[in-house]
Amino acid sequence: KNQVEQSPQSLIILEGKNCTLQCNYTVSPFSNLRWYKQDTGRGPVSLTIMTFSENTKSNGRYTATLDADTKQSSLHITASQLSDSASYICVVSEQWAAGNKLTFGGGTRVLVKP
């Protein structure tokens, strides 16, 4: 069964500090990996999307990495801000004939404190 595991489940960091979130997956055949940010009470918003050939992709202070050989990805948040407090969801896409099938991780809840 395809799975996406995220760690840690939650973390607390001080404003201005960096943090790294992890995502391990078993989805096959792999199509792409996405990171979403979900603010409380809102729908997820896409941060990055990476295909098999991409090792890293940045979106402002967010940098995602992908190691397709070990089936691992990370999301690094640089110089955290209070607005980074949210859940971060790793989503791996499996290639189907009719499109992509998505498997969602359970998310990492990040709390940034002043």
Next chain:
Amino acid sequence: NAGVTQTPKFQVLKTGQSMTLQCAQDMNHEYMSWYRQDPGMGLRLIHYSVGAGITDQGEVPNGYNVSRSTTEDFPLRLLSAAPSQTSVYFCASSRDSKTQYFGPGTRLLVL
């Protein structure tokens, strides 16, 4: 563009009642999907559509029906609500099944 809109934002139902969750998008996207999100779990796909007139089941379709008569609208129907359907429901759309745009969600409580 309004993006993806969902109504209602909140709903309380009694067991056995039926209702329809509305979803609309104004981006002319072909792909639309319905997910439910439960505490501690990832989003799970209920039903999806790859275009008007075409729908298919996702991971957890039981107890839900969908239809796609237009490109813009993708309503989700609960036939006979059960407490296990208490959840937050998200509708999403995408042009090419890659980057998805999610609606704000509908919080449903079934008593």
